[in-house]
Amino acid sequence: xxxxxxxxxxxxxxxxxxxxxxxxxxxxxxxxxxxxxxxxxxxxxxxxxxxxxxxxxxxxxxxxxxxxxxxxxxxxxxxxxxxxxxxxxxxxxxxxxxxxxxxxxxxxxxxxxxxxxxxxxxxxxxxxxxxxxxxxxxxxxxxxxxxxxxxxxxxxxxxxxxxxxxxxxxxxxxxxxxxxxxxxxxxxxxxxxxxxxxxxxxxxxxxxxxxxxxxxxxxxxxxxxxxxxxxxxxxxxxxxxxxxxxxxxxxxxxxxxxxxxxxxxxxxxxxxxxxxxxxxxxxxxxxxxxxxxxxxxxxxxxxxxxxxxxxxxxxxxxxxxxxxxxxxxxxxxxxxxxxxxxxxxxxxxxxxxxxxxxxxxxxxxxxxxxxxxxxxxxxxxxxxxxxxxxxxxxxxxxxxxxxxxxxxxxx
Amino acid sequence: xxxxxxxxxxxxxxxxxxxxxxxxxxxxxxxxxxxxxxxxxxxxxxxxxxxxxxxxxxxxxxxxxxxxxxxxxxxxxxxxx
Numbered sequence: 001x002x003x004x005x006x007x008x009x010x011x012x013x014x015x016x017x018x019x020x021x022x023x024x025x026x027x028x029x030x031x032x033x034x035x036x037x038x039x040x041x042x043x044x045x046x047x048x049x050x051x052x053x054x055x056x057x058x059x060x061x062x063x064x065x066x067x068x069x070x071x072x073x074x075x076x077x078x079x080x081x082x083x084x085x086x087x088x089x090x091x092x093x094x095x096x097x098x099x100x101x102x103x104x105x106x107x108x109x110x111x112x113x114x115x116x117x118x119x120x121x122x123x124x125x126x127x128x129x130x131x132x133x134x135x136x137x138x139x140x141x142x143x144x145x146x147x148x149x150x151x152x153x154x155x156x157x158x159x160x161x162x163x164x165x166x167x168x169x170x171x172x173x174x175x176x177x178x179x180x181x182x183x184x185x186x187x188x189x190x191x192x193x194x195x196x197x198x199x200x201x202x203x204x205x206x207x208x209x210x211x212x213x214x215x216x217x218x219x220x221x222x223x224x225x226x227x228x229x230x231x232x233x234x235x236x237x238x239x240x241x242x243x244x245x246x247x248x249x250x251x252x253x254x255x256x257x258x259x260x261x262x263x264x265x266x267x268x269x270x271x272x273x274x275x276x277x278x279x280x281x282x283x284x285x286x287x288x289x290x291x292x293x294x295x296x297x298x299x300x301x302x303x304x305x306x307x308x309x310x311x312x313x314x315x316x317x318x319x320x321x322x323x324x325x326x327x328x329x330x331x332x333x334x335x336x337x338x339x340x341x342x343x344x345x346x347x348x349x350x351x352x353x354x355x356x357x358x359x360x361x362x363x364x365x366x367x368x369x370x371x372x373x374x375x376x377x378x379x380x381x382x383x384x385x386x387x388x389x390x391x392x393x394x395x396x397x398x399x400x401x402x403x404x405x406x407x408x409x410x411x
Numbered sequence: 412x413x414x415x416x417x418x419x420x421x422x423x424x425x426x427x428x429x430x431x432x433x434x435x436x437x438x439x440x441x442x443x444x445x446x447x448x449x450x451x452x453x454x455x456x457x458x459x460x461x462x463x464x465x466x467x468x469x470x471x472x473x474x475x476x477x478x479x480x481x482x483x484x485x486x487x488x489x490x491x492x
Binding site for chain 2: 064065066069126127129130131
């Protein structure tokens with residue numbers, strides 16, 4: 001029988017809280033992390049979208065000035081979340097050769113890359129900083145976390161756009177099940193609130209244009225949703241072989257019971273309208289965790305608030321869970337913190353684990369007129385989850401047709 | 412043109428900015444690698460910042476000869492004159 005994998009540490013820095021306790025408190029109340037951007041470059045480039053969801057605690061308030069200088073902002077967020085998760089796990093002694101990292105990003109060091117390009121154009125090659133390459137590489141965050149923890153059983157960087165963070169948990173589970181590691185620091189980090197990605201996402205009509213009302217712009221499942229809101233931050237989870245956690249008397253939040261990754265092979269950006277790839281991912285994660293539809297009480301949905309994305313996910317949930325989908329409490333937490341791209345799956349995994357552990361589902365805000373084509377039971381005020389054995393799912397889908405699902409079981 | 416004392420003070424400021432070392436730890440007889448624990452990537456950043464601050468050019472092949480803070484101060488002073 002496969003090794004059982006449990007979650008023993010959580011960390012996050014997000015637009016609705018710079019650490020897990022703050023984020024969780026806000027997630028249950030329902031707040032918006034989206035605000036008008038005050039940066040001069042918004043006007044300089046006449047950006048069509050003038051708001052985003054910034055991390056509520058700037059990275060430089062947490063990290064030392066010198067260590068921060070050697071990290072892209074995405075890596076700064078990742079290291080902050082990983083340190084919180086590590087401290088939360090209570091691990092003090094470990095065989096570092098059995099500790100791995102699976103830390104994702106969707107875009108990587110985009111600030112570093114574009115700053116260096118600006119420097120090259122304005123000041124010439126001599127002024128391009130020698131740390132540019134290690135700061136812009138997408139594996140920079142996994143490498144920095146590995147260095148920080150002394151994790152020597154491999155440092156992996158799944159890159160699958162907005163499914164990356166969830167895919168990191170899939171990799172982490174496989175590393176422990178296959179015996180390649182006993183503990184894996186999993187997570188995702190993103191920091192792409194820069195004028196170029198904002199312009200690029202905007203030109204593909206992916207972002208909400210509700211510039212006059214940012215707090216109400218991210219509205220998954222609402223009939224008036226018009227795109228996602230760019231967020232930033234990181235989430236981190238310590239995965240541990242159950243016997244390893246039990247041997248040290250760890251506080252265990254939940255079991256990571258099953259995971260899956262599938263690909264649509266349908267279109268480079270558009271989701272399969274039938275949600276077939278997502279359906280296969282949901283079914284595969286449930287099969288992996290030996291989970292019946294009736295076991296599932298909560299879903300943290302991908303639900304980005306785009307007109308085309310939210311409905312196929314509903315179709316997939318109905319196909320995978322059948323009629324039981326009507327009994328499932330669905331939370332769309334991007335309504336509060338925007339879309340953290342490659343970090344979103346990791347942060348939502350943290351929320352899903354807490355939902356199972358605390359028996360509370362986080363809130364979906366801005367749902368005023370629910371799209372009649374998406375008749376889900378959406379959690380709009382904090383709701384208790386049932387006692388007994390429960391399972392919660394978290395979905396992530398990314399450009400490229402990537403689908404990733406995790407299943408979290410109570411213990 | 413800056414005096415040697417001014418160059419040392421300016422260099423100490425650059426080293427502090429890059430590494431967090433206290434400026435008063437940056438003394439003429441200190442080795443960048445042995446005493447100040449500055450790696451090659453930080454050294455290159457310090458060199459480029461020093462070039463900008465003092466208006467000089469320090470060729471890459473010269474950098475390996477700048478073993479101590481004093482070597483760097485002398486090089487910059489000569490390059491300025």
